[in-house]
């Protein structure tokens with residue numbers, strides 16, 4: 001028998017999956033992402049999770065033929081490591097992944113991707129027509145994309161292609177992004193950005209009435225969506241989000257000519273009617289080329305994990321013709 005593995009390293013959880021050659025899952029495992037003190041501790045947590053998934057599958061880790069990893073970045077791709085991850089403690093400066101995992105599974109076939117690239121590989125693999133041109137966009141605490149163009153997974157020389165959340169949507173640059181630059185898409189429309197955006201909109205027009213706890217310490221994006229249809233400012237914010245999201249997605253469509261744009265991430269998954277439906281309507285009116293299908297992933301929270309596994313099964317591509 002031949003076996004394949006996928007690993008999802010997130011800022012909160014590490015997950016691993018082991019499958020047979022046809023993709024049938026035979027073992028899974030999950031644990032909280034170690035908070036350090038060093039990157040090696042995170043590597044150890046990843047290896048332990050993968051060992052457990054193999055144990056649950058009833059196989060030895062050396063029986064794995066290939067492994068895919070979808071991970072938080074940024075990366076040193078040549079070294080197969082995560083460097084200075086933003087959402088983990090500062091003491092973690094380097095998390096070696098490719099080498100240690102290759103050693104554990106005793107195979108050189110290990111594919112490292114950022115989480116959105118793993119997302120597009122999974123979406124492509126599971127999509128009905130297995131399209132060659134596809135974009136996966138996550139709207140969660142940040143915004144990012146994974147791109148497959150002409151059948152090739154686009155990574156850029158340093159692995160940083162697809163950072164579409166840092167495209168400028170507001171040339172006035174009224175909000176500052178978490179990255180320190182101004183006017184970026186995710187400063188307005190990500191889970192982290194939405195509360196600040198709602199406050200800005202309230203300042204712009206003080207006549208808009210609202211019961212949103214704008215200045216409370218616990219004010220989050222979730223509040224805005226929970227007040228939808230009942231609160232003038234919540235509705236205005238959702239309307240403005242639709243506009244900036246449609247600008248961002250239209251730029252992506254004009255850049256890559258995808259046939260499908262698939263969304264994941266908590267903000268998209270939990271608010272399909274308030275976030276994704278308006279994007280679909282507006283993009284159809286804003287795009288001057290072919291309008292892609294716009295959908296929400298069927299894989300839910302498993303999209304990165306399933307994408308990592310799909311990468312292992314298809315030599316890093318999501319192309320079903322390459323199934324072993």
Ligand SMILES: [Zn+2]
Nearest residue numbers: 166177179184
């Ligand atoms: Zn930015």
